Amino acid sequence: MRIDWKAVDFDWNHARAFLATAELGSLSAAAKALNSSQPTLSRQVNALEKQLKVALFERVGKGLELTPSGVELAECVKSMGNAATHLSLTASGKSESLEGAVCISASENMAAYELPAIISKLRRLEPKITIEIVASNASSDLKRREADIAIRSYRPEQLDLIAKKIRDDHFYLYAAHAYLNSIASPKTLSDLNCAYFIGPPDFQQIISMLNQRGLSLTTENFPVTTSNYTVYWELVKQGAGVGFIQEHLVKPTDNVEKVLPELGDFPIQLWLVTHRELRTNTRIQYVFEFLSKELSSYR
Structure with missing residues (x-):
């Protein structure tokens, strides 16, 4: 059964929930993404x-699967959402005032x-700009x-984004003095194969990168992982293992x-990115250029 689109005049909240x-693929996942409750989304759908x-849906096991009418509606609602986003970007891109909010x-x-x-420096110069x-x-x-x-460690591929390379960050392997003493201060690559490393939850890429430099590490070398960098750095300082740290963040204390x-450094690029239409916004442009200058010279 096809939907009569000329007769459709539905609530956008219902469409967004759908x-x-x-x-x-499920009401529970959608409720979490929209910061709502499952019963509320169920009522809206x-x-x-x-x-x-x-x-619009058929239940398949524990999940939901779109019916043919659901597939048709999903394409329509997706187009509506993209159009609304484009309109918002265009409108905000025409703002000439430095006063207002910028999300970084x-x-x-x-x-x-x-x-x-x-x-802090930006706020002193332009107190009417609020930052999230x-x-x-x-x-x-x-x-x-x-x-x-966005400040990213890679160049975006989307054509409608403007990206500017800011600098190359240099990461090295660091460890606490006490931890290195506990493993007899490794002096060769083979000595380091017995060390413990701190990694992100998905550390296979790090294993591959280090092994390309001559090590022979396995998953057993990574008994501690975290996705939070502040926690990561504290784990290194407290002697939980070896970690990748930016050179300019390390202090003698x-x-x-x-x-x-x-072993040398492990370089990672730093990019500043914004949407091309937001780039014409005076406030966004000011903050973009300010970040570019400050991040380029940060030490």
């Missing part, structure tokens, strides 16, 4: 089905150790306005040292 459920007089997305490392001093910092190691979706500006400096 699309989230369709994309995530049921109301939409009743209004359209079609079934950055890794936990950047948000904790570099941005506070930079944002989204500290997350996951990438924010700039097109959906999850952030106005941290009681850590480079491990086998002959």
Whole structure:
């Protein structure tokens, strides 16, 4: 049964609940994503089905699967959402005032150790600009306005994003003096194969990267993991193992040292990213250029 689109005049909240459920495959996952409750989303989806007089989902096991009418509606609602996002970006992109809010997305490392001093300086210069910092190691979706500006460790591939390379960050292996003494201060690559490392939850890439430098590490070398960089750095300083740390963040009082400096650095690029339409916004442009200058010279 096809939907008569000329007769459709539904609540956007119902449509949003439907699309989230369709994309995530369950009401519980959709409720979590929308910061709502499962009963609320269920009522909204049921109301939409009743209004359209079609079934949008079929239950398959513990999940939900779209019916043909549901597939048709999902494409329509997705197009509506993209259009609304585009309209919002275009409208905000025409703002000429420096007064207002700017949302900056950055890794936990950047948000904790570099941005506070930079944002404090920005606020002194432009007190009418308010800043929200989204500290997350996951990438924010700039097109959906999850952030106005993102600081990332990779160059984006989307053509409608503007990206500027800021610098190369240099990571080295560091460990606490006490930990290195406990494993007889490794002097060769083979000595380091017996060390414990601190990694992110998915550390296979790190194993591959280190083994390409001549080590022979396995998953047993990574008994401690965390996705939080502040916790990561504290674990290194407290002697839980060897970790990757940016050279310019290390202070003499941290009681850590480079491990086998002959391994060299592990460079990671730093990029500043914004949406091309937001780039014409005076406020966003000002903050973008300010961050570019401050991050380029940060030490």
